[in-house]
Amino acid sequence: MDTANPDDDNPGAQHPDGLWVGRAGPADWAALADIDSVAVAGDAARRDSVRRWCAEETVLVARDASGPLGYAVLEYGFFEQGFVSMLMVAPGARRRGVGARLLAAVEAACAAEKLFTSTNASNHPMQLLLRRSGWLPAGLLHGLDEGDPELFYRSTRLRPRAGAGPGA
Incomplete structure (x- = not known):
């Protein structure tokens, strides 16, 4: 995991409270699956997803001295824009x-002009986190999870980078 640059906009920067965020690599998948409440509950598909995301190096992980505390997956398959397809924080x-x-690290790392995420309408803690982090509602989709619509949000803090884009 990259921790060399102490710049606040660098996803590998350590914060004064001892928490730092950096890129996860392929070897990190098992530790991340161990803090993922869905994977820990026995969801083999989630464990496979965590392994794939780490292999693809699309994961930012938050750690402190005790180990990983959470992770976020940043992908670019949503209309070629940034998309946080997973944000997981260990229950403790x-x-x-x-x-x-x-979320701040994903915003700093995103190479696209826009950044989105989504959550179920029933996931009130995530909705509160997004609102407190300055994300704005961007849409609603019915039919993914029956009876629990998906709410989409857009980051307002993204700073477009000249010449930057997916794969740049």
């Missing part, structure tokens, strides 16, 4: 700023 690390730090 929730409500400590880990999710907000991961």
